[in-house]
Amino acid sequence: MPKTKTQYVCQSCGHVEIKWMGRCPACGEWNTLVEEVTTTSPNRLSGSSGRSQALPILSIPAQGERRFQTGVQECDYVLGGGVVPGSLVLIGGDPGIGKSTLLLQVSHAIARSGRRVLYISGEESATQIRLRAERLGTVHDDLFVLAETDLDLAIESAGQLHPDFLIVDSIQTVFRPGLTSAPGSVAQVRECTGVLLRFAKSQNIATFIVGHVTKDGAIAGPRMLEHMVDAVLYFEGERHHMYRVLRAVKNRFGSTNELAVFEMRDDGLREVANPSLLFLSERRVMAPGSAVVAAMEGRRPLLLEVQALVAPTSFGTPRRMTTGADLQRVNMLLAVLERRLGLQVGASDAYVNVAGGVRVDEPAVDLGIALALVSSHRDRPLAHGDLYIGEIGLTAEVRAVTRLSERLREARKLGFERCFVPAAQTIADSVAGLEVVPVQSVQDAIQKAF
The missing domain is CATH 3.40.50.300 (P-loop containing nucleotide triphosphate hydrolases)
Structure with a gap:
């Protein structure tokens, strides 16, 4: 006969307890355990006629969806x-x-x-x-x-x-x-x-x-x-x-x-x-703190404008705020810029925004974010036709990224003139009609960009 069982299920994570608790031990949320009554039936073994049989994978017909x-x-x-x-x-x-x-x-x-x-x-x-x-x-x-x-x-x-x-x-x-x-x-x-x-x-x-x-x-x-x-x-x-x-x-x-x-x-x-053209349509010319990056979303390259603002803080602890970018990643880049390049940003507020309301998490946009922060700190604009691609390590080196050729072709299609890329990838992934600038470190990129 069916049996009735009472249990308490967390409405946040689905964790099950046999008794009520004020705080879920799995996710830590308070007052999320709710009583639920379930009915269970005894297990019955099915007949051999309803069972599936294991087949060699080569004997299974391949059919497309x-x-x-x-x-x-x-x-x-x-x-x-x-x-x-x-x-x-x-x-x-x-x-x-x-x-x-x-x-x-x-x-x-x-x-x-x-x-x-x-x-x-x-x-x-x-x-x-x-x-x-x-x-x-x-x-x-x-x-x-x-x-x-x-x-x-x-x-x-x-x-x-x-x-x-x-x-x-x-x-x-x-x-x-x-x-x-x-x-x-x-x-x-x-x-x-x-x-x-x-x-x-x-x-x-x-x-x-x-x-x-x-x-x-x-x-x-x-x-x-x-x-x-x-x-x-x-x-x-x-x-x-x-x-x-x-x-x-x-x-x-x-x-x-x-x-x-x-x-x-x-x-x-x-x-x-064409999302890239739409996101870049309102970009200002010769504005300090603005850089263009190339992010990959699945198979689609997406060119986005990264905006940065570095200003003296009015508080004891400087503020770090991001919109559309990873806050922890931006904090790491600020630490690299201050320690490896001597950029004095420890007493300044830093704000980073990806224009258009898009969120980007991949490391290939590190170089663009770093250049935008330097541009805002120095109050000097970057060249309007430049694009920045590369991951930054803790020793300020510019590391290789995936699918560079597709990013470069998208940049060429939208009329960009120069593209700063990791030095290890320039030979194999160059694109005709686009000047590819190899950079080995952030210091190298800053010298060539300004």
């Missing part, structure tokens, strides 16, 4: 070339960033191609979705809307309609009546995702689910949620900026860490075909 286009090229690029039928994709982002808008535009594009789309909403009514669709111009006969929070009823309706594309907005608002936990709890999120996964695989329906994010930027719910799905997309961007970034951090059917850029307008999201 069949994909269909979403109609939004940038979205197809992030997904690896299109949507795979039967796949389950999780998309997360801050509230109001534009997740529902993006999915509604994708739904309309798929519906126009002759495929049937079902949009299940647990946050908005059908009337609200219709009003938003009219504002965005995404009304179509093959786009069906269902406002339902009961996942069992929603799955039943989807089984009768049998769409080609299914959207659940959001996974934290739907629930299964058989569980006593509240919607959005760890048990409900885990169980609802499992039900959608089995439904998508069995019916061969491409399914997108929307997930809320926590204050730390991670998708709310247990970490195993990201392991259950086939792809995880993050929709990022500053709410006060017009640009949005769609980033893939997991993709079983394509490359990870791909990136697509959209521009938010009154009539919805617009694709940005």
Whole structure:
């Protein structure tokens, strides 16, 4: 007979305890353990007829994934070339960033191609979705809307309609009546995702689910949620900026860490075909503290403007603030500049900003950040047509970076004249029509740049 068991699950990390505790021993959050009642059934061994058999890998037929286009090229690029039928994709982002808008535009594009789309909403009514669709111009006969929070009823309706594309907005608002936990709890999120996964695989329906994010930027719910799905997309961007970034951090059917850029307008999201040109369009000429770097986002080179400001501090401890860059990395570069080059920044505030609201974490932008800091400290602008690529070590050496040729070709395409690169890579990765300046250290780069 089924057995009932009471346990306490952390709503932040999914840790399970047999008794209530004020603080989660796994993640350290307070008042996050919530009581959940689960029903377990005794294990039953399945018959031999239902078991799978191990096969030699050479005897397994190799079949490529069949994909269909979403109609939004940038979205197809992030997904690896299109949507795979039967796949389950999780998309997360801050509230109001534009997740529902993006999915509604994708739904309309798929519906126009002759495929049937079902949009299940647990946050908005059908009337609200219709009003938003009219504002965005995404009304179509093959786009069906269902406002339902009961996942069992929603799955039943989807089984009768049998769409080609299914959207659940959001996974934290739907629930299964058989569980006593509240919607959005760890048990409900885990169980609802499992039900959608089995439904998508069995019916061969491409399914997108929307997930809320926590204050730390991670998708709310247990970490195993990201392991259950086939792809995880993050929709990022500053709410006060017009640009949005769609980033893939997991993709079983394509490359990870791909990136697509959209521009938010009154009539919805617009694709940005050349993000580098857009991010550099407002750059000032001959402005101290400004440098251009080349970052790789997946397979796409992205040229970005890095701005730095070094000013005397008004406090006992100087301030260090970054927007779009890693704060710890900037602190390391400041220490290298002060120790190895004698740059007196210990009594100065330092601010670093990546223009456009994009976040860059790779070390290849170190040289550009360092040159921007030196330019601001000396109040001398860098040449407008220069580009800086290279990782900086603790001994102030400029180290090699990956995929240099693609970065140089993007710089040449956008009209840059000189490119400062690590000395070890200049011969093999030179590009015709672009002056490549080899640098071995930060001191060498500063002497040649000024």
